[in-house]
Amino acid sequence: MSGSRERPLRADAARNRAKLLDVATEVFTTRGVDVPTEEIARAAGVGVGTLFRHFPTKEALLAAVMVRRLEAIAAGAADLAAGAEPAEAFFDCFRLVVDRSEGKNEFTQALAAAGVDVHASLQEPTTAIRAQLTDLLAGAQRAGAVRADLGLPELLALLVGTGATMEQLRDDPAARERIYEVVFDGLRPH
Amino acid sequence: MSGSRERPLRADAARNRAKLLDVATEVFTTRGVDVPTEEIARAAGVGVGTLFRHFPTKEALLAAVMVRRLEAIAAGAADLAAGAEPAEAFFDCFRLVVDRSEGKNEFTQALAAAGVDVHASLQEPTTAIRAQLTDLLAGAQRAGAVRADLGLPELLALLVGTGATMEQLRDDPAARERIYEVVFDGLRPH
Amino acid sequence: MSGSRERPLRADAARNRAKLLDVATEVFTTRGVDVPTEEIARAAGVGVGTLFRHFPTKEALLAAVMVRRLEAIAAGAADLAAGAEPAEAFFDCFRLVVDRSEGKNEFTQALAAAGVDVHASLQEPTTAIRAQLTDLLAGAQRAGAVRADLGLPELLALLVGTGATMEQLRDDPAARERIYEVVFDGLRPH
Amino acid sequence: MSGSRERPLRADAARNRAKLLDVATEVFTTRGVDVPTEEIARAAGVGVGTLFRHFPTKEALLAAVMVRRLEAIAAGAADLAAGAEPAEAFFDCFRLVVDRSEGKNEFTQALAAAGVDVHASLQEPTTAIRAQLTDLLAGAQRAGAVRADLGLPELLALLVGTGATMEQLRDDPAARERIYEVVFDGLRPH
DNA sequence: CATGAATGAGACTTCATTCAT
DNA sequence: CATGAATGAAGTCTCATTCAT
Known part of the structure; x- marks a missing residue:
C-alpha cells in the first residue's frame, strides 16, 4: 500500500x-x-x-500536496466503508470526500494550467479512492439506494461539483445541508 | 440601467x-x-x-471578459423566461446558465487571486441574471416544481457546482444528461 | 525685443x-x-x-519654460539696473536673480540629461540677462565695489551656486540673509 | 559605530x-x-x-552609491582634520568636500523625485561628516578664522552651493580658484 | 545533503510621439 | 488646427530553477 x-x-x-x-x-x-x-x-x-x-518542480510540489490530501481522504473513507450498511456507507463517504475537497479545484487547475496531465500524474494515489468508491457505489446500487444508471465517472464528477457548490456556501451550514438533501434525493432511484 | x-x-x-x-x-x-x-x-x-x-490592468481585461459572458447569458435567459410555463422556463434556464459557464471558474479564481473583490466588481452586470433567476425560482416554486426551502444563494451555488460537474464530463453527453436528471430530480419537492 | x-x-x-x-x-x-x-x-x-x-518635444517645452522664466528675470533686472548707483544696482540684481532661480537647477539637469546643449539652446534668450549682468558687473567694478579679477563666467556660476545654496535654506530666511552677507563680502575687493 | x-x-x-x-x-x-x-x-x-x-529598488542602488561617496569623503575629511591648525583644517576640508561633490546634486534630486526622504535615508552615513564639520567649524570660529554667526546648516548649504558653482566652471581651474577666494573671504569675520 | 546567491526570461506597465479622425 | 487613440520601445521588478560554496 x-x-x-x-x-x-x-x-x-x-x-x-x-x-x-x-x-x-x-x-x-x-x-x-x-x-x-x-x-x-x-x-x-x-x-x-x-x-x-x-x-x-513547483508542479511536483503541488501534485504532492494533492496526493497527500487524497490519501487522507482515502484513509477516512476506508474507515467508513468498513462500518455499516451499504447505503449509509455510501452517503457518509460522499459527504466525507466533499467536505475534504475544499480548495482542491484550485490545485487541479494550477496543475492543468502548467500543462500537467492531472489524471495521469495523480492516477496511482487516486486508485485507492476509486476502488473504494466503485465498491461503495455498487453496494448502494445493489441495495436500491442509488440510481442504477450512474457510473463511477458521474460519481466523481458529482463529487467535484458538489465540492464547488459547497465552496460557494462556506458560511451557511444550513444551506449546505439543503444542498446535500437535493443531491442525495437526486441520486436515489426516481 | x-x-x-x-x-x-x-x-x-x-x-x-x-x-x-x-x-x-x-x-x-x-x-x-x-x-x-x-x-x-x-x-x-x-x-x-x-x-x-x-x-x-490585466485584471480589468479579465473582468471585462467575464462581464461580457454574463451579459450574453443574461440575454439568453431573458428569451427563455419570456417563453413558457414557469417550471419549464426554470429548468431550461438552469441548463442554459450551466452550459455557458464553461471555464468561468478559472476566471473567477484568477480575479480572486489578484485580490479583486469579484462580487463587488461584477455586481452590476450580474444583477440582471440574479433578478431573473429570483423570478424564475419563485415562479417554479409557486408552481410546485421546486422545493420551497431553497433560496437564491443555494440556486447560484448549485449552478456553479453543476457547471464544475459538467466540466468533468466534457466528453460524455449522455453522462451529462444523467447529471441533469439527478440534479433536477433533487430540486423537485420530496 | x-x-x-x-x-x-x-x-x-x-x-x-x-x-x-x-x-x-x-x-x-x-x-x-x-x-x-x-x-x-x-x-x-x-x-x-x-x-x-x-x-x-518634451525638452522643447522644458526649454520654453526656462526661457520664459529667464525673460521674466531679465525684465525685473532691467528695472533695477535703470535705478540707482552701480554698486546697489549690482547687488540688488544679484539678489533678484538668485531669488527667482528657485528650482531652475532641476530644469537645467533634465535638459542636460536629455542630451540638450543647454548653453546653446538657451543662448539667445539669456543674452539679454548676460548683457545686463556684464554692464552691472563692469559698473560695480569701476565703482570699486567688486573685485576686479572676476568675469562674467564666475558671476554666472556664482548666481547658480548661490541659488543652490538658498534652496537648502528654504525655510530659514535669517540664514539666507547671512549667506548673502558672506557672498557679498566675498565679492568685495580684499 | x-x-x-x-x-x-x-x-x-x-x-x-x-x-x-x-x-x-x-x-x-x-x-x-x-x-x-x-x-x-x-x-x-x-x-x-x-x-x-x-x-x-533602483532608488536603493542610487542611495547606496551616495552613501559610499559620502563615506569616502568622510574618510578623507578625517585625515585632514587630524592634521594641522584649526583654520587650515577647516578650509582644506571645505575644499575637499566641494571637490568630491561633483554630480552629487543629480543623485539627490533623482532620489527626491522618486519620493525618497533623502535626509532620512542618508542620515546615518552623513552623521560622520556632520560631526566632523561641526568640530571643524567650531575650531575655526574659536580661532577667529570664520564668522561667529554661522551655524552648521549654513555651512552645509554653502558646501552644496559652492559645489554647484564649481560644476559650472568645470573647465576653468583658475576661475574655480577665484571662487574659493570669494567664498573663503566671505566666510572670514568682517 | 543543505544553503541561498545567481540567473535571465518574461511579466506588467508607462509614456513620448505619431497620425487618423 | 485640434483631438485623443494608437504605438511600441523601454523600464522596473519577479520568480522558478540551477549551482557554487
Missing part, C-alpha cells in the same frame, strides 16, 4: 520533506497557488535548494 | 476594444489565464499600449 | 500656447520634470497633439 | 555587490541617473536579478 519509493530517505531529509508538505498545504490552501517557492521554503525553515531537491 | 458609459467612443477605438475582447475571451478560455498581455494584443492586431488604454 | 518668430499665430493658438506654458511652469515647478506630457495637456485643457504642435 | 550589517555575506556575493556599486558609481556619474538597471547589471557582469537581490 504505502510501498517504498526510491531509497529509505535519511531521517532529517524525511523530516524536511514532511515539513515542506505541511507548510505547502497550509500556504497553498490559504493564500493560493501563486505564493513564491522561496516563501514556502523559508516558512519550512529550509533553503530553496532543499525544496527543489525533494520536489523537482 | 445598462446606461451608456462615458463618451460614445470613436469608431476605430470601439473596433479595437471589441477585437481585444473577442481575442481575450477566446484565448483565456482555450489557453488559460496566464497568457501574456502582449500576446493578446498581438493576436488582436494592436499594440500593448492600446490594450492598456482600454483596460488599465 | 519680443521679435516675431515664424507666422503671426492665430488668436486661439496663441492662447493655447500661453496656457500650456503657464501650466507647464506650475506643474514642473511643483511636481518635478517627470510629469507625463499628457497630464500637462489635460491640465491645460487641450489634447496632447496640440501640445506637440507647439513644442515638438 | 560602522557596525557589521546582517550576516557576513558570502565571498562571491560581496564581490558582486562591490562590483555593482563600482559600476553604478561610474555609470551614474558619467552618464546620468537614467541609465537602465539592466545595463548596469551587464556592465558589472551579473544578471538583473542579482542587482535586485542586493538593491531591492
Whole structure:
C-alpha cells in the first residue's frame, strides 16, 4: 500500500520533506497557488535548494500536496466503508470526500494550467479512492439506494461539483445541508 | 440601467476594444489565464499600449471578459423566461446558465487571486441574471416544481457546482444528461 | 525685443500656447520634470497633439519654460539696473536673480540629461540677462565695489551656486540673509 | 559605530555587490541617473536579478552609491582634520568636500523625485561628516578664522552651493580658484 | 545533503510621439 | 488646427530553477 519509493530517505531529509508538505498545504490552501517557492521554503525553515531537491518542480510540489490530501481522504473513507450498511456507507463517504475537497479545484487547475496531465500524474494515489468508491457505489446500487444508471465517472464528477457548490456556501451550514438533501434525493432511484 | 458609459467612443477605438475582447475571451478560455498581455494584443492586431488604454490592468481585461459572458447569458435567459410555463422556463434556464459557464471558474479564481473583490466588481452586470433567476425560482416554486426551502444563494451555488460537474464530463453527453436528471430530480419537492 | 518668430499665430493658438506654458511652469515647478506630457495637456485643457504642435518635444517645452522664466528675470533686472548707483544696482540684481532661480537647477539637469546643449539652446534668450549682468558687473567694478579679477563666467556660476545654496535654506530666511552677507563680502575687493 | 550589517555575506556575493556599486558609481556619474538597471547589471557582469537581490529598488542602488561617496569623503575629511591648525583644517576640508561633490546634486534630486526622504535615508552615513564639520567649524570660529554667526546648516548649504558653482566652471581651474577666494573671504569675520 | 546567491526570461506597465479622425 | 487613440520601445521588478560554496 504505502510501498517504498526510491531509497529509505535519511531521517532529517524525511523530516524536511514532511515539513515542506505541511507548510505547502497550509500556504497553498490559504493564500493560493501563486505564493513564491522561496516563501514556502523559508516558512519550512529550509533553503530553496532543499525544496527543489525533494520536489523537482513547483508542479511536483503541488501534485504532492494533492496526493497527500487524497490519501487522507482515502484513509477516512476506508474507515467508513468498513462500518455499516451499504447505503449509509455510501452517503457518509460522499459527504466525507466533499467536505475534504475544499480548495482542491484550485490545485487541479494550477496543475492543468502548467500543462500537467492531472489524471495521469495523480492516477496511482487516486486508485485507492476509486476502488473504494466503485465498491461503495455498487453496494448502494445493489441495495436500491442509488440510481442504477450512474457510473463511477458521474460519481466523481458529482463529487467535484458538489465540492464547488459547497465552496460557494462556506458560511451557511444550513444551506449546505439543503444542498446535500437535493443531491442525495437526486441520486436515489426516481 | 445598462446606461451608456462615458463618451460614445470613436469608431476605430470601439473596433479595437471589441477585437481585444473577442481575442481575450477566446484565448483565456482555450489557453488559460496566464497568457501574456502582449500576446493578446498581438493576436488582436494592436499594440500593448492600446490594450492598456482600454483596460488599465490585466485584471480589468479579465473582468471585462467575464462581464461580457454574463451579459450574453443574461440575454439568453431573458428569451427563455419570456417563453413558457414557469417550471419549464426554470429548468431550461438552469441548463442554459450551466452550459455557458464553461471555464468561468478559472476566471473567477484568477480575479480572486489578484485580490479583486469579484462580487463587488461584477455586481452590476450580474444583477440582471440574479433578478431573473429570483423570478424564475419563485415562479417554479409557486408552481410546485421546486422545493420551497431553497433560496437564491443555494440556486447560484448549485449552478456553479453543476457547471464544475459538467466540466468533468466534457466528453460524455449522455453522462451529462444523467447529471441533469439527478440534479433536477433533487430540486423537485420530496 | 519680443521679435516675431515664424507666422503671426492665430488668436486661439496663441492662447493655447500661453496656457500650456503657464501650466507647464506650475506643474514642473511643483511636481518635478517627470510629469507625463499628457497630464500637462489635460491640465491645460487641450489634447496632447496640440501640445506637440507647439513644442515638438518634451525638452522643447522644458526649454520654453526656462526661457520664459529667464525673460521674466531679465525684465525685473532691467528695472533695477535703470535705478540707482552701480554698486546697489549690482547687488540688488544679484539678489533678484538668485531669488527667482528657485528650482531652475532641476530644469537645467533634465535638459542636460536629455542630451540638450543647454548653453546653446538657451543662448539667445539669456543674452539679454548676460548683457545686463556684464554692464552691472563692469559698473560695480569701476565703482570699486567688486573685485576686479572676476568675469562674467564666475558671476554666472556664482548666481547658480548661490541659488543652490538658498534652496537648502528654504525655510530659514535669517540664514539666507547671512549667506548673502558672506557672498557679498566675498565679492568685495580684499 | 560602522557596525557589521546582517550576516557576513558570502565571498562571491560581496564581490558582486562591490562590483555593482563600482559600476553604478561610474555609470551614474558619467552618464546620468537614467541609465537602465539592466545595463548596469551587464556592465558589472551579473544578471538583473542579482542587482535586485542586493538593491531591492533602483532608488536603493542610487542611495547606496551616495552613501559610499559620502563615506569616502568622510574618510578623507578625517585625515585632514587630524592634521594641522584649526583654520587650515577647516578650509582644506571645505575644499575637499566641494571637490568630491561633483554630480552629487543629480543623485539627490533623482532620489527626491522618486519620493525618497533623502535626509532620512542618508542620515546615518552623513552623521560622520556632520560631526566632523561641526568640530571643524567650531575650531575655526574659536580661532577667529570664520564668522561667529554661522551655524552648521549654513555651512552645509554653502558646501552644496559652492559645489554647484564649481560644476559650472568645470573647465576653468583658475576661475574655480577665484571662487574659493570669494567664498573663503566671505566666510572670514568682517 | 543543505544553503541561498545567481540567473535571465518574461511579466506588467508607462509614456513620448505619431497620425487618423 | 485640434483631438485623443494608437504605438511600441523601454523600464522596473519577479520568480522558478540551477549551482557554487
